[in-house]
Amino acid sequence: MSLMSKVLATAALGCAIAFPVMAQPITGAGASFPNPVYQKWGEAAQKAIGVQLNYQSVGSGAGQTQIKNRTVDFGASDAPMTDAALKEANLLQFPSVMGAVVAIVNVPGVAENQMKLTGELLADIYLGKVTKWNDSKLVELNSGVTLPNLAIAPVYRADGSGTTFVWASYLSAVSPEWKEKVGIGTSVRFPAGTGSKGNEGVAGTVRNTRGAIGYVENAYATQTKQVTTQLRNKAGSFVSPTAESFIAAAQNADWSTPNFAANLVDQQGATSWPIVSPTFILLPKDPKDAARTASVLKFFDWAYMNGGKLAQDLEYIPLPDSVQTAVRAAWKTDIKS
Amino acid sequence: MQQAATTLRPPASGTATRLRGGSGGDVVFEWMCRVAGVFVLILLGAIIIELFIGALPAFRQFGLAFVWTELWDPVADQYGALVPIYGTVVTAVLAIILAVPVAFGIAFFLTELAPDWLRRPVGTAVELLAAVPSIIYGMWGFFVIVPVMAQVVQPAVIDTLGELPLIGFLFAGPPFGTGILTAALILAIMIIPVVAATMRDVFSTVPPVFKESAYGLGATRWEVMWNIVLPYTSKSVVGGIMLGLGRALGETLAVTFVIGNANRVTTTLFGPGNTIASLVALEFGEAGAGSLKLSALLALGFILFVLSFIVLAISRLLLRPSAKGASA
Numbered sequence: 001m002s003l004m005s006k007v008l009a010t011a012a013l014g015c016a017i018a019f020p021v022m023a024q025p026i027t028g029a030g031a032s033f034p035n036p037v038y039q040k041w042g043e044a045a046q047k048a049i050g051v052q053l054n055y056q057s058v059g060s061g062a063g064q065t066q067i068k069n070r071t072v073d074f075g076a077s078d079a080p081m082t083d084a085a086l087k088e089a090n091l092l093q094f095p096s097v098m099g100a101v102v103a104i105v106n107v108p109g110v111a112e113n114q115m116k117l118t119g120e121l122l123a124d125i126y127l128g129k130v131t132k133w134n135d136s137k138l139v140e141l142n143s144g145v146t147l148p149n150l151a152i153a154p155v156y157r158a159d160g161s162g163t164t165f166v167w168a169s170y171l172s173a174v175s176p177e178w179k180e181k182v183g184i185g186t187s188v189r190f191p192a193g194t195g196s197k198g199n200e201g202v203a204g205t206v207r208n209t210r211g212a213i214g215y216v217e218n219a220y221a222t223q224t225k226q227v228t229t230q231l232r233n234k235a236g237s238f239v240s241p242t243a244e245s246f247i248a249a250a251q252n253a254d255w256s257t258p259n260f261a262a263n264l265v266d267q268q269g270a271t272s273w274p275i276v277s278p279t280f281i282l283l284p285k286d287p288k289d290a291a292r293t294a295s296v297l298k299f300f301d302w303a304y305m306n307g308g309k310l311a312q313d314l315e316y317i318p319l320p321d322s323v324q325t326a327v328r329a330a331w332k333t334d335i336k337s
Numbered sequence: 338m339q340q341a342a343t344t345l346r347p348p349a350s351g352t353a354t355r356l357r358g359g360s361g362g363d364v365v366f367e368w369m370c371r372v373a374g375v376f377v378l379i380l381l382g383a384i385i386i387e388l389f390i391g392a393l394p395a396f397r398q399f400g401l402a403f404v405w406t407e408l409w410d411p412v413a414d415q416y417g418a419l420v421p422i423y424g425t426v427v428t429a430v431l432a433i434i435l436a437v438p439v440a441f442g443i444a445f446f447l448t449e450l451a452p453d454w455l456r457r458p459v460g461t462a463v464e465l466l467a468a469v470p471s472i473i474y475g476m477w478g479f480f481v482i483v484p485v486m487a488q489v490v491q492p493a494v495i496d497t498l499g500e501l502p503l504i505g506f507l508f509a510g511p512p513f514g515t516g517i518l519t520a521a522l523i524l525a526i527m528i529i530p531v532v533a534a535t536m537r538d539v540f541s542t543v544p545p546v547f548k549e550s551a552y553g554l555g556a557t558r559w560e561v562m563w564n565i566v567l568p569y570t571s572k573s574v575v576g577g578i579m580l581g582l583g584r585a586l587g588e589t590l591a592v593t594f595v596i597g598n599a600n601r602v603t604t605t606l607f608g609p610g611n612t613i614a615s616l617v618a619l620e621f622g623e624a625g626a627g628s629l630k631l632s633a634l635l636a637l638g639f640i641l642f643v644l645s646f647i648v649l650a651i652s653r654l655l656l657r658p659s660a661k662g663a664s665a
Contacts, residue, residue, distance in 0.1 A: 032622075059622025068626065153513060158598030160411070160623025183412035186623040194513050194609040195598030197619060201479075208484050209513060
């Protein structure tokens with residue numbers, strides 16, 4: 001592992017040397033879910049403020065490892081680290097952007113955002129307890145839709161991923177049985193169904209398989225024109241996955257938790273989409289190279305102020321202003337310069 | 338053979354004085370080769386030791402039972418290797434069963450049946466197939482083979498063979514399209530060129546006089562192949578099959594796309610499974626440093642190493658009697 005991180009660090013260094021512009025190079029590694037928006041921000045920020053980002057989308061676990069070993073300037077993780085782990089590694093954790101996870105289905109005769117589902121039903125489907133699309137519970141919810149006598153084929157992420165972490169968090173929040181039997185993690189032991197690699201793999205398998213249901217980042221569902229579903233939120237109303245319902249969830253969340261580890265799944269609010277999650281940046285509190293860490297902060301400060309539009313174009317959700325202010329305050333107090 | 342080898346040796350001490358001027362190059366060359374040879378040994382040893390050290394925490398935690406435990410639960414930090422080992426062995430063996438007859442057919446056609454003008458293009462095509470990157474096979478499998486399996490092959494087989502007693506359980510279950518059989522099919526297609534190219538090359542090393550004598554005695558093509566060509570080349574043929582088996586055991590990407598990636602043991606060929614290489618590739622990015630999960634993944638890597646070693650050892654063992662027979 002340490003050898004791999006060394007190799008990656010060397011590669012990052014090599015890239016930094018290869019462009020001897022006046023740019024201030026910074027290196028980051030970790031979560032793959034926010035990778036598209038980080039790349040876009042990196043391009044734009046280089047023109048705007050001269051900070052050159054080299055981000056390696058190696059996975060949240062690997063990102064945590066690399067920042068613990070200080071082989072990169074910042075780490076990125078979809079799942080928040082625990083308070084104890086952050087203290088031990090002397091890291092500051094703050095959110096950068098948010099994303100939503102949606103359920104997609106391939107059922108003949110069912111159009112986009114037509115099917116109504118609840119969290120409990122999703123848990124039962126992924127536990128292998130509800131196995132037919134014409135199950136009485138599903139028929140009851142979807143009175144206007146004709147549901148076929150077809151086996152439900154649950155599809156999940158086979159690789160460890162932040163998407164699975166968010167999905168499992170949601171199912172645990174709404175189903176005690178899921179919490180007890182399966183739990184929360186970047187990869188969990190799915191009792192039923194089949195796995196595919198990556199968001200695009202899940203989207204492809206759902207498209208290929210009649211009767212399939214899957215979960216993907218909202219951006220992939222939009223790009224590949226999948227049939228998404230409505231979900232019932234905590235307030236009891238059915239909502240469709242739209243930018244408005246995602247932002248409502250972010251605004252209704254309690255961000256005062258330590259280390260900004262806000263739990264955005266199953267939020268209050270009549271219009272909140274129930275499966276929204278922030279993704280996090282990990283930064284050393286005692287930087288070896290203060291100038292580089294200052295560049296990292298400059299980059300995210302710029303991204304907070306100017307990156308919102310770029311994020312929305314890619315179907316991500318910018319942080320609420322109040323959260324941005326709180327994060328800036330944390331930078332001032334926690335990072336030694 | 339013995340005489341030919343003797344004449345190829347460099348001249349002995351008497352003539353050495355004449356060569357002294359250029360012998361510096363000889364020394365350098367000799368040591369370069371020695372270093373290269375030893376380097377392979379050291380590298381192999383280092384990899385095995387590094388894997389074993391990394392895997393030690395998992396072996397300590399779960400003991401030998403790691404090998405036959407089915408549970409793979411990252412949330413509870415409980416790991417067992419039975420599912421990936423089962424998947425690796427079953428897909429590789431199925432792939433060999435599917436691939437060897439076809440590869441044999443290709444090699445036989447190319448060396449004995451095909452007209453001269455066709456041999457070059459078909460032979461080149463086979464070699465080109467071997468050069469296709471595995472990701473291409475994976476995507477092709479995912480986008481082309483899987484839908485065909487899900488919509489045509491599997492429903493038909495489940496409704497017919499799946500109803501039979503005794504073997505019915507092999508073909509039961511919902512038609513996902515992915516699964517053990519699809520993975521084996523893709524693997525078979527991937528290893529056919531390797532095995533076929535090796536077989537063709539060794540079949541063409543059979544001295545024509547042997548074959549001509551047999552034909553002269555009235556033997557049919559099949560008899561010539563079975564009684565002359567195969568015994569003469571058996572060692573290299575098994576070697577080629579083992580080469581294919583090695584590729585099938587370690588193949589990662591193509592399998593990941595089509596095997597269904599479920600960490601459960603299923604008896605049905607259409608059920609999803611997982612292989613060692615696929616599981617390691619999928620889970621590595623999210624395994625934290627020093628975690629038990631990382632150790633369990635390294636332990637899987639070590640087991641794959643051992644599996645490959647066993648395959649090699651078995652092939653050597655199988656070859657021993659035939660090698661003796663050939664030299665006698």
